[in-house]
Amino acid sequence: MSTQVGNEDSVVIDVSGLTKEFGRTVALQGASLTVARGEIVVLLGLSGSGKSTLLRHLDGLETPTSGSVRVLGQEVPRLTGRRLRALRSRMGFVFQQFDLVPSLTVLENVLTGALSELRGPRIGLWSYPKRLKLTALGHLDRVGLLDRAYQRADTLSGGQQQRVAIARALMQDPEILLADEPVASLDPESSEQVMSLIREIAMDEGLTVVCSLHQVDLALSWGDRIVGLRHGEVVLDTPAEGLSKAEVMEIYGRVATSTTELEAIEVELSDAAADAAAETHLADGALRS
Numbered sequence: 618m619s620t621q622v623g624n625e626d627s628v629v630i631d632v633s634g635l636t637k638e639f640g641r642t643v644a645l646q647g648a649s650l651t652v653a654r655g656e657i658v659v660l661l662g663l664s665g666s667g668k669s670t671l672l673r674h675l676d677g678l679e680t681p682t683s684g685s686v687r688v689l690g691q692e693v694p695r696l697t698g699r700r701l702r703a704l705r706s707r708m709g710f711v712f713q714q715f716d717l718v719p720s721l722t723v724l725e726n727v728l729t730g731a732l733s734e735l736r737g738p739r740i741g742l743w744s745y746p747k748r749l750k751l752t753a754l755g756h757l758d759r760v761g762l763l764d765r766a767y768q769r770a771d772t773l774s775g776g777q778q779q780r781v782a783i784a785r786a787l788m789q790d791p792e793i794l795l796a797d798e799p800v801a802s803l804d805p806e807s808s809e810q811v812m813s814l815i816r817e818i819a820m821d822e823g824l825t826v827v828c829s830l831h832q833v834d835l836a837l838s839w840g841d842r843i844v845g846l847r848h849g850e851v852v853l854d855t856p857a858e859g860l861s862k863a864e865v866m867e868i869y870g871r872v873a874t875s876t877t878e879l880e881a882i883e884v885e886l887s888d889a890a891a892d893a894a895a896e897t898h899l900a901d902g903a904l905r906s
């Protein structure tokens with residue numbers, strides 16, 4: 618199933634027949650997806666269904682086993698060096714773990730988003746041009762954290778840290794924002810706030826967004842379009858409006874015949890998502906220690 622998107626000029630992401638194998642693991646199996654400029658697309662699917670792998674191909678972080686990945690008119694796997702960096706600079710990436718430098722100030726973290734346009738390393742606020750500092754402060758204001766600019770990043774809450782990561786992504790003035798489980802580590806209230814902020818910025822700036830999520834309700838209320846992945850295949854691709862929760866549950870290979878059953882499946886899926894997020898925390902902790 619595939620949703621038609623506008624004319625050729627408006628297509629900013631065009632993935633066709635994408636297969637990715639990691640040894641004997643097939644992470645993606647002939648996945649196809651086109652995204653029009655300005656669309657807000659959610660990737661949904663069980664842990665291991667291939668959401669991150671798909672996002673990573675869009676940014677050139679993975680090389681396909683077969684198939685085509687075109688972003689902003691360029692075949693991503695063919696790009697290397699300067700040309701790949703140039704394409705990446707037109708895309709922002711937001712991750713579950715925020716990836717801020719904890720000991721640096723909030724403002725310095727935001728400024729690191731501009732490093733690709735600067736030569737050489739930068740140490741300390743003084744080493745950044747004034748115009749970039751003003752831009753960074755503007756983005757911090759946009760995400761509601763101007764008053765935290767000179768605070769260490771690790772003194773902020775999770776939701777605030779993710780807002781800093783969004784401000785950092787905005788430093789690239791991106792056309793596309795890729796977000797991999799941006800709220801998986803956050804409580805429901807902070808999740809809502811962060812997702813609303815992303816949507817608001819995307820609408821204001823005309824950004825195209827592709828975002829993986831675990832939360833079905835949030836996905837339905839937030840996205841323009843839902844793309845469901847199962848075992849690396851696109852099994853659903855449809856506008857979010859009018860889509861029922863029961864239809865979405867079929868992505869997970871589960872069919873609910875009653876509200877009670879639907880609720881039970883939801884609890885099971887949210888437990889599985891929490892387990893996956895906890896595993897990521899543990900793995901990250903092990904890597905950092």
Ligand SMILES: Nc1ncnc2c1ncn2[C@@H]1O[C@H](COP(=O)(O)OP(=O)(O)OP(=O)(O)O)[C@@H](O)[C@H]1O
Binds near residue numbers: 662664665667668893
């Ligand atoms: N670098 C890698 N090496 C080996 N296997 C990998 C690698 N990256 C992903 N995989 C495997 O590919 C499959 C898809 O993984 P992926 O991370 O894309 O799923 P996901 O839907 O994003 O899961 P989650 O919701 O838990 O983040 C999984 O079986 C995973 O173990």
